[in-house]
Amino acid sequence: MSTTIRKALIPQYGDASVIKIVDAQIEPPKSKEVQVKALYSGMGGADIQMRLGSYPNQNRAPLTPGYTVVGRVHINGPGCSKFQKGDMVACLTVHDAHAELINLPEKYLVAVPKGLDLQQAVAMTLDWNTAYGMVYRCGKITKGRRVFIHGLSGAVGYALLTLCKLEGAEVYGTASQSKHAELREAGATPFVYTDKNWITAMNVIGGAHIVMDPLGFESWDESWSILAPKSEGGGHLIGYGGNYNLLNGGETRNQIPAIAKLLARNAVPFCPNKTSFYYISRDQSTFEPELKALFNMVLEGKITAPIKKVWTLETYPQAHREWNSNTGIGSVVVKIADDVEA
Incomplete structure (x- = not known):
């Protein structure tokens, strides 16, 4: 019935x-x-x-x-x-x-688990689980690494910031000016995306070892330009999402050519940098254990969304x-x- x-x-x-x-x-x-x-x-x-x-x-x-x-x-x-x-x-x-x-x-x-706040459980299931995989599997973030995150104040962006700081990384990134004070308090060095000052600033300090970029398209080209040079061990650009235009009121754009271009950079001979496109799926063998790890981190007071x-x-x-x-x-x-x- x-x-x-x-x-x-x-x-x-x-x-x-x-x-x-x-x-x-x-x-x-x-x-x-x-x-x-x-x-x-x-x-x-x-x-x-x-x-x-x-x-x-x-x-x-x-x-x-x-x-x-x-x-x-x-x-x-x-x-x-x-x-x-x-x-x-x-x-x-x-x-x-x-x-x-x-x-x-x-x-x-x-x-x-019993005792876990349900709003926290929801945030962990997608937003923070996405971040967890990028930090611990794809990016392999460790102490002292310079990490640049676009969209620091977003659901996934703030999760990335938090988890990277837990591992002792130096965190930089972009967000609207109104969020900068709170993001500095969380341990990040924020920039405004649109003025592009972040490109010069990051290259002056030796570039980023890891860039996490959900914006896609032209932003992936800009993010590639701030990766650490060979003398710094090179860098890793992790793209995900790719819908900046759409989510900000612009026109829908086909992501496939942009993703193909992102991944094609891996074929450049002798280049010290690499790229990945990250996505999350409930069919991945890592999904459930990583979600359970996040649930435990919340219960232990290590993180709060x-x-x-x-x-x-x-x-x-x-x-x-x-x-x-x-x-x-x-x-x-x-x-x-x-x-x-x-």
Whole structure:
């Protein structure tokens, strides 16, 4: 028997006016699926892109966005026994998390430890897990390395800053002027992206050993120009995202040529620098263990994700309307429901 739920809906691609909150039916979970009662979900640039129809491999409209969810197991589908009703779980959903109930493959659910703040759990599932992989696997950040991060005040950017500082790195990067005082307090040396003074400043001090750049396109060329020279051991440019124009009100651009150009730099003979394009997937073998490591770091008091804004499901359309005018630092979350079982 189906159940009536409230959920966000993108009926067709377009500006923020297309977002609706509707009543809809959800079927019982299928074999190997678990139905989860959503309590919190994340909101990020991917949800904006899906509304515009430009996120890679996204579901076609009509669709419900929502890349992450934290909630309680509601119903186990046939063949599911890993979790019991009421267990708290997190999942990288990609779609459908901005809804009261969601059916998810059991294999992608990760247990949330007791005592972990649920907003923190949401931020760790995508924003901080993305950063964790770049810092510890892709970038292999160590003490004394000069790391340059574009978008220091964003959800992933601030996570990168925090984790790099934990490893003893020197952190530089770009952010709007209004965020600079808070970022300096966190241990970074911030610059304004648009004036390009950061290019000269970084080259004067010997360049960056690691650059993490989510902007893409021309920004990757600029970031390449500040990598440390051979005498400094060379540098590593890590690209991810690549949607600066889109998320700032510009036109959608095809990322494939830019990514190909980024990676092609690895073929330059005798060049001391290298490039990578980083992405996160719930199918990666590293996803669950790295998320669990982050959960433990929160519980141990080593890290805390700043929460920029908390929306509700009913105010969710406003979140889309105000996306480009958000102030503050950190992650944006959507409260779907109260935890009546807590």
